[in-house]
Amino acid sequence: MRKDYLPYGKQWLENDDIEAVINVLKSDYLTTGPTIANFEQKVANYVGAKYAVAFSNGTAALHGACFAAGIGEGDEVITTPITFAASANCVSYEGGTVVFADINEVTYNIDPIEIEKKITPQTKAIIPVHFTGQPVQLDEIHAIAKNHKLIVIEDAAHALGAEYKGKKIGALSDMTMFSFHPVKHVTTGEGGVITTNSESYYKKLVQFRSHGITRDMESMTQNDGPWYYDMQFLGYNYRMTDIQAALGLSQMDKLDNFVERRREIVQMYDEAFKDTEYLVTPKQLFEGNSSWHLYVIQLNLDKINSTRKEIFEALVAQNIGVNVHYIPVHTLSYYKELGYKEGSMPKAEALYETIITLPLFPKMTNEDVKDVVITVISELKKVSK
Ligand SMILES: *Cc1c(COP(=O)(O)O)cnc(C)c1O
Secondary structure, three states: OOOOOEOOOOOOOOHHHHHHHHHHHOOOOOEOOHHHHHHHHHHHHHHOOOEEEEEOOHHHHHHHHHHHOOOOOOOEEEEOOOOOOHHHHHHHHOOOEEEEOOEOOOOOOEOHHHHHHOOOOOEEEEEOEOHHHOOOOHHHHHHHHHHHOOEEEEEOOOOOOOEEOOEEOOOOOOEEEEEOOOOOOOOOOOOEEEEEOOHHHHHHHHHHOEOOEEOOHHHOOOOOOOOOOEEOOOOOEOOOEHHHHHHHHHHHOOHHHHHHHHHHHHHHHHHHHOOOOOEEOOOOOOOEEOOOOOEEEEEOOOOEOOOHHHHHHHHHHOOEOOEOOOOOHHHOHHHHHOOOOOOOOHHHHHHHHHEEEEOOOOOOOHHHHHHHHHHHHHHHHHOEO
């Protein structure tokens, strides 16, 4: 058994990251200074988008995107149940109605055919989630959006560095959200970014993140003097600090190496599990190149005399930090109280019964990977039918 607990995900900080943060602490600006703009520029350049707007976290960024898209009461927004609650919550914040569409059972991503079934005259937007870092079927989703005049906001919290048909995720839809939480590809502690090619979305996002306040003379109807500003709509304080942005800038330089290492680890897992009948490894389809935020296996419960819960507990007892991504969002109490029924998303619900997320982060050593493989296989063999 491993001596120390191996978590399912973890940041990788080095001395230069720490130096970058210290330099900002010694500077004049702790927030809303030059480092924010540099960080935004770096993310925009990386994904090939015209604009990037940094937020205090990814959830706030999604909230901003829903505001900029004009989502409000009476509007329906379609998303997947296999995601973190924030992908749906951002619609509720603005008074919109969340509509779930079931997944494709091979990719675990939202299925365009299921999206089509959920469209009504009230549908305003789609929030597809690149679950685990595997791109959704963007061509099909964009075609649906074009047909029905819908806005597409990608939740790319898992997909920084991923590619769809050779193009980086981040400049392909109306807006795209990235998260910089420590388990994601690179971190700012807490942080989020919206990338977009639209100047009008960009302006709304910047104003929304700072109370709805503007100092832009041209858009103001009154100007009492040089101190004057106007608040034109209800915004929030969702700003990222320069301290966080400095960490993000430094981390962005390492992103490609981190993604490459994640892909290497996935290859090792795939190779090690390819002949095991007790589990199903994740599959890539539809011309995406995943950035591999998560490695999610399905237990083949027909081949083992055990439950997912027992396997999960056995792995944790062996210091293998497994997790489950995700509990289908429509089965959480808040959404159930809004009327979403268990049984309404059969594929998502069936998937949830069998999945376990194995540790995956760039700082994992080959020895760590071996520990996971050996422990998973031996625990499953013990309960083989
Ligand atoms: C992490 C995550 C978010 C939210 O990001 P935070 O920065 O934690 O607020 C949203 N959607 C998905 C799919 C995520 O994994």
